[in-house]
Amino acid sequence: MADRSAPPSLALVQDLANTLDIESGQDALAAPGGLAAFLRDHGLPPAPAGKRALSAVQRLREALRAACLAHTGTDLAEETERELEALLTAAPLTLTVDARGEAALCPAPGLTGVAALTARIAAGIATAAADGTWPRLKACEAHDCQWVFYDRSPAGRSRWCTMAVCGSRAKMRTYRARKAEG
Template structure:
């Protein structure tokens, strides 16, 4: 699902987080994940060919999506709501990771064996986040400050202080509202 604007996608494994969070467009109410078959198609698009989903997985994946969006909003300085933190903890508890050492002695995390459905997807997401935390890119994955948008984008600005998915749309709207509130009294 494309959002208007000029932003480049998130780098590396953060793209999976960004793409999951952006499977719903809040302004148009267009949702790519309505049934479990939509989850299967989304996973195939992201080369997660070993994942399959049943009816019970849809609610957990949608909860993961919204908790991740809230987490990305927290990267803009808005506190992570307690219910979102609790939901992430519940989902991550069911999605363990393993430390994997490669032939050169390098280390990384990967999903534990035997995970299926929402737990397997959550583990893939968690592994990507762990990598992004290690390389310092995780805090730059943000949700637009516009409450009607909340599109997840990667902040490539030098200072890392971007607040809107696109200045041309959400940023301009916010600045116009601020201007009107200052001049209308």
């Protein structure tokens, strides 16, 4: 199977979006200690324990998944667009310049928990938007999947996480619908 993992600038977005398995309903963030483990595994400072932080991260995840689904040609709902904008705006970034003169967007100093996660995601998206890779991070069109994958196809027009499963199911449904009409 082709590599569907995102480049480093978008890996955190992909990892966050895929913490929910839509088909099984399993939410890795909602499991006991799930959010803390996710933040720790990605080198981020902990978030205050509680439903408020978990809810904010889940809203961010779903808004990002919707944005990735929009990359397959589905319009992003206006409400989701506003939600994502509000979440990303609340995470300040700074521009840093290193010894070689290379500039990069980074989370503002002192951010923790949800704000640190959101700022790091915003910096990654900004980098990916600048280099043209952001539109290739997509959510599977299958309504019962929506797994986020990185489209490495030459034309950049993949619609499913895998042709072997979701693509085949969609094509079979289309075939059966045409057969039933005829």
